[in-house]
Amino acid sequence: MHNLVPALQPGDTVPNGPLPDGSTLFERRGRPIILAFAPTDWDPAQAYQSAIFARLSQEFGSGEALAEAAPEAWHSLDYYGELATHLGVAGQRALLLLDEAGVLRWKTVVEPDQEIRPGQVLAALQALRPEPVVAPNLATTGHEVLTGGMSRRTFVMATLAAAALLALPSVVAAAPETTSPSPTPTDNRSAMLPVELNINGKSHHLQLDPRTALLDALRENLHLTGTKKGCDHGQCGACTVHLDGHSALSCLTLAVMAQGKAITTIEGLAKGDTLHPVQAAFIKHDAFQCGYCTPGQIMSATALLADQHTRHGSAVEIREAMSGNLCRCAAYPNIIAAIQEAQRG
Amino acid sequence: MHPFQYQRSESGSQAVAIVAKDSDAAFIAGGTSQVDLLKEGVHQHSLLVDVAGLPLRQINDFEGGVRIGANATNTEAAYYPAIQARYPAVSEALLAGASVQIRNMATMAGNPLQRTRCPYFRDLDQPCNKRTPGSGCAAIGGYNHVHALFGASAACVATHPSDLAVALSALDARVQTTGPRGNRTIAFPDLHRLPGTTPHLDTILEHGELITSIDLPAFAGRSHYLKVRERASYAYALASCAVALEMDGAKIKRARIALGGVAHKPWRATPAETLLAGQQPTEKLFQAAAAAAFADAKPLEHNAYKIPMGRNLLVRALLETSGLQPLQGPAGTAFAASVGGMAGQVATPN
Numbered sequence: 001m002h003n004l005v006p007a008l009q010p011g012d013t014v015p016n017g018p019l020p021d022g023s024t025l026f027e028r029r030g031r032p033i034i035l036a037f038a039p040t041d042w043d044p045a046q047a048y049q050s051a052i053f054a055r056l057s058q059e060f061g062s063g064e065a066l067a068e069a070a071p072e073a074w075h076s077l078d079y080y081g082e083l084a085t086h087l088g089v090a091g092q093r094a095l096l097l098l099d100e101a102g103v104l105r106w107k108t109v110v111e112p113d114q115e116i117r118p119g120q121v122l123a124a125l126q127a128l129r130p131e132p133v134v135a136p137n138l139a140t141t142g143h144e145v146l147t148g149g150m151s152r153r154t155f156v157m158a159t160l161a162a163a164a165l166l167a168l169p170s171v172v173a174a175a176p177e178t179t180s181p182s183p184t185p186t187d188n189r190s191a192m193l194p195v196e197l198n199i200n201g202k203s204h205h206l207q208l209d210p211r212t213a214l215l216d217a218l219r220e221n222l223h224l225t226g227t228k229k230g231c232d233h234g235q236c237g238a239c240t241v242h243l244d245g246h247s248a249l250s251c252l253t254l255a256v257m258a259q260g261k262a263i264t265t266i267e268g269l270a271k272g273d274t275l276h277p278v279q280a281a282f283i284k285h286d287a288f289q290c291g292y293c294t295p296g297q298i299m300s301a302t303a304l305l306a307d308q309h310t311r312h313g314s315a316v317e318i319r320e321a322m323s324g325n326l327c328r329c330a331a332y333p334n335i336i337a338a339i340q341e342a343q344r345g
Numbered sequence: 346m347h348p349f350q351y352q353r354s355e356s357g358s359q360a361v362a363i364v365a366k367d368s369d370a371a372f373i374a375g376g377t378s379q380v381d382l383l384k385e386g387v388h389q390h391s392l393l394v395d396v397a398g399l400p401l402r403q404i405n406d407f408e409g410g411v412r413i414g415a416n417a418t419n420t421e422a423a424y425y426p427a428i429q430a431r432y433p434a435v436s437e438a439l440l441a442g443a444s445v446q447i448r449n450m451a452t453m454a455g456n457p458l459q460r461t462r463c464p465y466f467r468d469l470d471q472p473c474n475k476r477t478p479g480s481g482c483a484a485i486g487g488y489n490h491v492h493a494l495f496g497a498s499a500a501c502v503a504t505h506p507s508d509l510a511v512a513l514s515a516l517d518a519r520v521q522t523t524g525p526r527g528n529r530t531i532a533f534p535d536l537h538r539l540p541g542t543t544p545h546l547d548t549i550l551e552h553g554e555l556i557t558s559i560d561l562p563a564f565a566g567r568s569h570y571l572k573v574r575e576r577a578s579y580a581y582a583l584a585s586c587a588v589a590l591e592m593d594g595a596k597i598k599r600a601r602i603a604l605g606g607v608a609h610k611p612w613r614a615t616p617a618e619t620l621l622a623g624q625q626p627t628e629k630l631f632q633a634a635a636a637a638a639f640a641d642a643k644p645l646e647h648n649a650y651k652i653p654m655g656r657n658l659l660v661r662a663l664l665e666t667s668g669l670q671p672l673q674g675p676a677g678t679a680f681a682a683s684v685g686g687m688a689g690q691v692a693t694p695n
Contacts, residue, residue: 190348210351210393213380233381234447246420246449252380253450256351257373257395300445309424310445316690320679323578324444 007088008096012104017086025102035083035096195256199224200268206255214258215239215250218265226266226295230326237325240296240303241265247303247324266295269302277345278302281338289329297325301339315340347389353398357523357555360394365525365553372396372555374416375451377443378459385467387460387476397452401557404428409563415454415556419443419509422453432561433677434568434587438512441572441682444579454556457510457536460547461503461609462581463492474500475544490647491583494639494655495608501544502645505537505610506581508682512570514603514611515587518561524554533559534603537610544609566591569672570682571662572605573654577686578679582606584655586614588666590626597621597667602638602659607651614638617659631663632656658684 008014016026084090089109097106195208197217206221215232218224218241230238232251239251242264250258269276278301281287288294300322304310310321318339319332327335354360364370369391373379376397382388402416404425411427422428423439439448442456465471465483472481484492484502492502510533518533536548550556568589574580585605591598600621602614617638624630635656642652661684664670673688674680680691 191350193351210349211346211383233384234377237444237446240446243449247446248450249377249446252377252447254351254373254376254380254393257376257397304445314691316680316687320578320687321445324446 008104008107010104010106014087014096014098014102014104017083019083025098029102030100035087035094035098193256196259197222197255197263198261199263200265201262208255210254210256212255213251214241214253214255214263217255218250224265224267228292228295230293230296235326236293236296237300238293238296240299240325242299242303245303245306247300249324264299266299269298276302278305278338278342281341282335285334285338285341286331287334287338288327288331293325293327293329297322297327297335300325301335301342304339305342311343318343346383347386349383349390350392351395352392353395357396357399357401357557360396360399361524361553361555363392363394364555367392368552370394370553375418375455377447377451378455382460382467386469387467396555401454407560410561413453413559413561415452415558417453419448419451419453419456420445423448428561429677432512432516432564432568433681434512434515434570434589435509435561436677437570437679437682438508438572438585438587440677440679441570442508453509453559457507457513457533457559458548458550458556459507462506463503464488466503475503475540478543478545485645488647489645490650491581491606492645492648493608494642494644494648494651495604495612496539497609497643497645498540498542498544500542501540501609503540503544503609504606505547505608506606507611508570508572508582508585508605510537511582511585511603511605511611512568512587513559513561514613515589515601516561516564516568517601518559520556521558521560522550522554522556524551526551528557534611534613540609547609564589564591566599567666567668569662569666569676571658571665571684572682573658573684574686577683584651584658586655586659586662587611588659588662590663590666595625597624597626600634600663602634604638604655604659607642607655614659616640621663626663626667626669628660628664628669631660631667634663635659 014025016024018024019028084094087096089096094109095107096104099105190209190211192207193210195206195217197204197206199218199222204222206217208217208221212221215227215229218227219229227241227250228238229251230236234249234252237249239249240247241250242248243253243258243261245262245264269279275283276298278298282294282298287297304313304318304321310317313321315336318336322335322339352363354363360372364372369389371379371388371390371393373393373395374397379388379393383390397416399416401414402421403414404417404422405412406427411425411432413422413425413428419439419442423436429436442448443451460466461475463473463475463484465473465487466475468483471483474480474482482501485499489502491504493504513533516533520531520533520536522529522531531549536550538546538549566589568587570585570587572582572585574582582605584607587603587605589601600618602617603611604614605611614637617634620634620637621630638659639652639656644652661670665672672681672693673683674691675693678691680688
């Protein structure tokens with residue numbers, strides 16, 4: 001996709017351009033603005049939009065201004081739209097952040113086969129605020145915002161759409177309010193907590209809603225996306241990690257309760273470019289097809305081989321010990337073969 | 346998910362005090378069941394008090410038996426040598442339950458407190474007296490193939506899902522608790538209650554009452570857990586049973602039998618226990634005992650299959666416990682506890 005307009009860089013003053021609600025970018029100066037461009041194939045119902053607006057207004061503390069960002073506006077923010085063309089991002093999923101003076105402060109453009117992640121929205125907000133931003137935790141709070149059958153991806157995109165064009169008038173002013181944990185939750189939000197997680201030997205400090213599952217903290221806050229979300233209810237094992245060396249389900253572990261434990265994820269297995277023997281054996285035995293369950297399978301397999309009760313198990317005992325990891329491609333015989341190879345060392 | 350506050354407790358008494366004064370508060374330890382129910386919206390707590398850090402994780406020999414700290418994981422208890430050797434029913438129930446990951450997380454106090462797997466309990470669009478008292482029961486008149494044969498009421502026909510609880514009931518384990526009104530000991534068969542008109546209450550525990558240990562009393566007999574499920578591993582029991590036999594020479598001195606998957610609590614088969622006492626073990630005797638155990642079963646529309654299934658399962662469990670038939674796998678493992686599937690594929694050591 002060729003853009004006629006040269007790509008803007010951070011620090012550039014963004015030229016004026018028409019906004020879908022009839023206003024212009026210049027008219028919006030005085031307030032930070034997030035612009036998000038996404039394909040038009042998501043179209044949450046009006047009720048969802050309202051819920052998203054309500055949620056965002058809570059998170060960012062300016063209900064009226066958010067409500068003003070008329071629902072009809074975001075429809076035009078598709079990535080072939082006029083504004084996208086004007087800003088040189090036509091045909092791309094893009095996220096741009098303009099400060100009060102209309103200067104581009106932050107920008108990300110995502111390849112066509114990728115999605116904008118909630119973490120990138122946070123990074124954008126972070127760039128605007130003098131104080132650290134409290135993660136609004138878009139993905140994990142999605143369930144309550146959206147009562148229909150929206151997928152997480154849809155929700156992420158819908159949230160971006162809602163965030164787009166939203167003037168956030170008191171973003172800076174509201175920072176102290178949203179960064180300090182409030183002692184009591186309001187009607188529909190939990191108090192944020194400081195959480196320290198030790199992951200793959202490194203310490204990470206986060207501010208999290210206590211509802212945040214370790215899985216979501218890994219993926220959405222820390223971008224350790226090797227750990228997969230399958231069922232999100234402890235039935236499939238795709239989210240398996242190690243806690244203090246034992247396999248555990250990160251989807252059923254509250255992040256706040258994983259503090260003080262040594263957390264190992266799939267990213268922590270290899271030593272530099274040298275794969276863990278189980279990883280190498282999975283490749284050698286073609287122990288996957290789509291690969292989605294594979295990180296969880298490997299985390300369970302490595303724990304199995306480190307455990308005195310299971311490390312010498314027969315094929316049947318391996319099957320039993322691996323029964324918490326489902327593989328929809330049914331690569332089971334190859335998974336067993338890979339584990340047996342690693343077992344032999 | 347409903348918002349909640351989170352607080353790590355410093356001591357058992359502090360945890361009890363905090364939960365006791367907030368009717369919407371709850372304890373959390375392993376979280377495997379609690380977090381799932383929070384995500385489903387079935388549980389909506391204002392405050393979670395984390396008791397996982399309390400020093401309640403030890404397993405010790407105790408008064409000729411074993412004291413299992415409330416926070417010991419299911420894995421730790423299952424492989425504790427004295428439990429695996431002397432109370433194999435407990436290890437078998439644990440290792441045939443859940444998955445490795447969940448056993449590594451779930452605690453020994455939490456396991457018996459897990460909520461029913463009745464699908465209507467978890468479906469917020471359906472009435473459920475256990476979830477929302479007074480809303481009705483969708484299972485009665487609904488699809489009730491996994492529901493109760495015994496002790497059900499017009500308000501609830503749910504079953505209790507824990508394998509461990511069935512073994513603990515047969516072994517007459519004792520539950521030590523600390524609560525707003527002090528400490529007490531509960532005989533395990535009394536811990537869970539029948540639904541009656543208040544099916545939202547699973548146990549007799551008071552709000553804010555915390556389990557501190559589960560004690561296995563001294564026991565010199567044989568025990569065994571046997572489970573039948575819809576797939577070879579990682580599934581709840583359709584029906585299960587735990588058997589504890591104490592012998593006097595060639596005769597049964599005392600038999601204790603708990604049935605799983607058939608009632609709102611582990612169902613002690615008292616008529617069968619009575620019938621077995623003082624008798625020489627034979628297959629015929631065991632068939633009579635199984636018939637007695639299920640004589641009062643009251644099937645619903647879709648669960649009558651559990652009656653012959655449960656009878657056959659009990660006969661087999663009695664044969665295997667008494668030694669008239671070999672176990673399907675090494676004692677104290679999942680392979681001994683399973684029917685079908687992977688059972689019989691792991692050699693029993695001589």
